[in-house]
Amino acid sequence: MRRLVRHGLAGAGAATFAVVAGVTALAGPATTTLAAPAVTTVPQSVVAPQDPAVDAQRGAAAERENRDAERTRIATAVVAAAEQRETNLDTQSTAIDQSSKAIKKAKAKAAAEAKAKAAAAEKKRRAAIKAQGYEVGVTDPREMARQILDNKFGYGSDQFSCFDWIIKHESGWNVHAENASSGAYGLPQSLPGSKMASVASDWRDNPATQIIWGAQYMKSRYGSPCGAKSHWESAGNY
Known part of the structure; x- marks a missing residue:
């Protein structure tokens, strides 16, 4: 009798434990396991090791380019200066020609005026001589x-x-x-x-x-x- 009771109590306890465990399992929150985010790997630039010979060539090329650019600049400046000098010379030549023509014209005018003045003076002299009663050229x-x-x-x-x-x-x-x-x-x-x-x-x-x-x-x-x-x-x- 006592063995039956102990066996019955043991069975009831096990059942109770099983029920409680089941209830606990049913009542407890569900746990979700999240997957780790995918990591995107950015490829790193491959830096070539520096080559002194290549750097020297690049430097020399850059220097040549600079020299060529400077020569081009100087040549352009020289051409521009030559063109400006030619323009200045043309302007000066034109001014000199105009001045020369003006001087020649003034001289011609002055000569014509002097000639006319001399002719008028001679005419007056001859008229005065004639008025005095003797011929031009008589000196005795x-x-x-x-x-x-x-x-x-x-x-x-x-x-x-x-x-x-x-x-x-x-x-x-x-x-x-x-x-x-x-x-x-x-x-x-x-x-x-x-x-x-x-x-x-x-x-x-x-x-x-x-x-x-x-x-x-x-x-x-x-x-x-x-x-x-x-x-x-x-x-x-x-």
Whole structure:
């Protein structure tokens, strides 16, 4: 009896344990086992070992490239400078040509003006000579007087002879003859010589001016050169 009870209790305990274990297994949370994440492996760059010879070649190539680039730059600069110099020379040449043409034109104009001025002066001189009564080119005072007396006063050879006689006695046909004591001057020995300025301002050196004044004086005072000669012969002067 007691053995049956002990066997029964042992069986009941085992059953109880089995039930409890089952309940515990049913009631407990389910445990999920997670797989480890996949790891992606990035391939590493393969670094080649440095080769001094290759580095030297690369350095030399880079240096050559730099030299070539510098030579190209210098050559370009030289060409540009040459072109600029050529442009400057062309500009200077054009300016010089223009200046030369302007100078030549100015010289030609000045020469033309000088020529015209000289021609006008010569024309005026010839007109003045003609107005004084003698031909251009006559330089001998006696021939000058002959023409002046003929053309300007209408005197013939007789009056010229009288005029010639007086002038010979007064000054010997010396345009610059001057009387030391009285100051009488010139061919007709005008006293004072400045009286002859009534004819022209060049009375000191121009024989025509002196001849005209002398002929006018003889005509106004004695009527003619021959009248003046007659007075001179009687009085010793006129």
